[in-house]
Amino acid sequence: MFSKIQKRFMNIFRFKNVASTCTNIKAAGEEFKPLKGNELLKEKIRVRQNEIDELATTETTNRKLRNVLLRETIKNQDKETQEQLQRQTEQRSKEKERWMSLEKEAQEENKREMIKHKERNMLLNEQLKALHKETEVQIQRQTEQRRKEKERLIALEKSALEENTREIMKHKQRNLLLSKSMETEKQKKLKKIEEERRMKKKARKKMASPYCQVVEKLDLALNMKEVDSRMVEKEPPCIEDFQLQSFLGEGSFGKVYKAQHRETGKLIALKTLVLHEMNDNYVFKCVALEQRILRLGSERQCLFLSSLVCSFQTEHYMCLGMDYAEGGNLESYLTEGALPLERVRFYSACIVLGLQFLHEHNIAHRDVKPENVLLYGDGYAKLADFGLCQEGMAYDSINMDICGTLPFMAPELLRGHYSRSVDWWALGVTMYILLTGNDPFSGANAEELLGNIITEVPDFSIDVTEDTMLIILNLLEENPGYRLGSGENGAEDVKNSPFFQGLDWEALEKKQIQAPFIPENRTTEQPEGSLELNPVVDSKPLQKKVQWGLEELFYARSSSSGLET
Structure with a gap:
């Protein structure tokens, strides 16, 4: 529409130009009026005038037509x-109606x-009324x-007064009784003094006993006085x-049974030793030393030695609970x-830590062998059977007693020096047997x-690795002066062996390493039941x-680690 209107206005503009042109021509004709002689x-x-007139007429007609068109355009x-x-x-009316409907909906x-x-508001008023009622009821309850409470306090005060009265009466009666028993109290004191004198006399005889002296020397050698000061005193159990x-086996001086504490259900290994054999000073010393070492491991919390739970006496036996x-x-x-190999390395490391504890306390085991290494439920191994141990064995100490198990005895032990x-x-012998299943010497x-x-080399x-062969040969060195572990560093030299390379000893000491093998609860050949210790025939x-x-x-371990659960 806009383009059509624009074209119409352009035509009008051209019409105006033609009109102005005609006007100019008329003016030129007037200038030529003096030349009328020239026909x-x-x-x-004249022809030009006619053309101009025709053109003007045409332009006028066109202008009229354009005006008509313009009017029509304006009308449109x-x-x-x-x-x-x-x-x-x-639209406004519809919008108004919509707004009116919206206003109506809003209203x-x-x-x-x-x-x-x-x-x-009505519900709140009802709730407030109910709350007000509850408050009134609660106030009534509190008042009640x-x-x-006031009545109870009054009653208590009365009863307290009555109790005080009774106490005063009892006090008076006690005073009367005390005044009567003064004379008998003097007699009791005299009896107590006499009993103390008798006990001191018995203690002097007891201290003079060579067997008590053996125990005292062992305590001095093992520094057990410090242990005594930390031990919680407790009454030893009984059989x-x-x-x-069930029967588990035999140790150096007695038989070992599996036993269960009746009250707590805790399982222990109960070693029984014939009582009259203690009359032999050597047997008594061995048993006392084993008990003291078991107790030392228990009190010092050594995790690589079998520890003592309790020790007590029956009619025919001395019993060590482990x-x-x-x-x-x-x-x-x-x-x-x-x-x-992995298990051999792990068990060997456990034995090394157990021997290190013993050597640090100047104890030689003298009977290390697979039979005396026990495997526990967590997969860790512990040294056991301390009946042949020797106390007072410092780094440079020499002993001449010959004892032990022959296949595991060192050459110098056989010589008695x-x-x-x-x-x-x-x-070294134990590691060889665990690794190969055979004895190194036969x-x-x-x-x-x-x-x-004395003469052969295993x-x-x-398939034995070089590190394994090296540590066994160094442990089985015939010359004890050159043997691995015999130096001043002792167990540290063994721990630094390439065989144990990569082993975290600190984590092992805290039992933070997963054992390579977790044993099942091994059953004995004898079926489990209820056994009794047989009385000793010809008992002296x-x-x-x-x-x-x-x-x-006699001993009972403290409740934190003993039989109580």
Whole structure:
């Protein structure tokens, strides 16, 4: 539409230019009026005038047509404008109607909100009334309680007065009784003084007993006085507190049973030693030393020595209660052949820590072998059976007593002149047996075996690693002065061996390393049941001085780690 109007206005503009041109021509014709004599020129002018007139007429006609078109255009525009105004009016009316409907809806919503607000106010008023009633009831209850409390206090005050009266009467009666018993009290004091004199006399005899002196020397050598000061005193148990379930084996001086504490259900290994054999000073010393070492490991919390739970006496036996080893001893696993290298390394490390504890307390074990290494439920191994131990074995100490198990005895032990390095020789033999399933030295008889121990070197299979072969050969060094572990550093030299490279000893000491093998609870050949200790036939009476020494060995571990759960 806009382009059509623009074209019309352009045509009008051209019409105006033609008109101005005609005007100019007329003016030129007037200038040529003096030349009327020239007819030709006149004719030309006349023709030109006619053309101009025709052109003017045409332009006038065109202008009229354009005016007509312009009016029509204006009419159309007016019509469109009116239609647009009409549409806008209709839209406004519709918008007005919509706003009116919205306003009506808003008014209705306000009415509904007002109704809801009134309903809520009514509910709140009802709740306030109910709360007010509850408050009044609660106030009444509190008032009633205060009244009852006041009555109770009054009653208590009365009873307190009555009690004071009774106490005064009792006090008077006690005073009367005390005044009457003053004379008898003097007699009791005289009896107590006499009893104390008798006990001191008995204590002097007891201290003079050689068996008590043995225990005292052991305590001095093992520094047990410090342990005594930390021990919680507790009454030792008796054999009736335990149910014997099965026979486990024999140690150096007695038999070992699996026993269960009747009250707590805790399992222990109960070692029983015939009582009259304690009359022998050597046997008594060995048993006392074993009890003291077991107790030392228990009180010092050494995790690599079998520890003492309790020790007590029956009519025929001296009993040592120890922690129960669920996995049995290492020798029982050799029936299936050699053990994997990983397990041999782990068990050897446990034995090294156990020997290190003993050597730090100047104790030589002298009977290290797979049978005396116990495996517990967490997979860790502990040294056991301290019946052949020797106290007072410092780094440079020499001993001459010959004892032990022949296949595990070092050459110098066989000669009767040795130090505590014999334990490292026995460790080497134990490692060889665990690794191969065979003894490193053999012989048709004891004499041949003894000669082979002194002169022969053990053979190794091809699959044995160089580090394993090296540590065993260094432990089985014939010259004790050059043997691994025999130096001043002792166990530290063994721990620094390439065989143990990568092992975190600190974590092992705290039992923070996962054991390579967790044993099942091993059953014995004898079915479990209820056993009893057989009375000893031809039992000899126990000497009084021996009994005094045995009383020094009675013990019960504190409740934090003992039989109580």
